[in-house]
Structures are given as C-alpha cells and as structure tokens.
Amino acid sequence: LRANLTAGQEACRQVGNLYTGSLYLGLMSLLTEGDVKPGERIGLFSYGSGAEGEFFAGILQPGYQEGLGDLNEQLAART
Secondary structure (H helix, E strand, O other): OHHHHHHHHHHHHHHOOOOHHHHHHHHHHHHHHOOOOOOOEEEEEEEOOOOOEEEEEEEOOOOHHHHOOOHHHHHHOOO
16 A cells, blocks of 8 residues: 555654664554554565665564554654
C-alpha cells in the first residue's frame, strides 16, 4: 500500500539521514503509523555506497505493539 510506504517515511523525514539506522527508524515508523497487522510479512531493503545491499523479511508477531512505545514522543524528547 502506498499509505504504508508514506507511513514508513514519516519519522525519517523528521530525523534525516541516519545511514543504516534509517532502515530501522523507517520500520518503527511503519509499525506505529502504518496499517499493518500481526501475521503480515514485512520486507526491508537497504543499499549502501560500497555496492552492498541486503534484503530481509519478517512476519509481525501478535503483541508486537507492546514494545513500541510512543515514537512521536521519543522523537520530540531527543536533544
């Protein structure tokens, strides 16, 4: 879904480039802002300047939301 792509980019737009960390911040953004449910498969792709790339996938587990916290609050509290 296009909406999930946008949701995955939301936090990264606030923070900027974190290199490898951008992949995981995008995942957090998708999990907190996107329309995803337990049992769905999520794919993650990262490409680096050394001609390195990696793709991995996972299946969202029941209760995944319990460990997320409030991403917007966490970003607002950063210094």
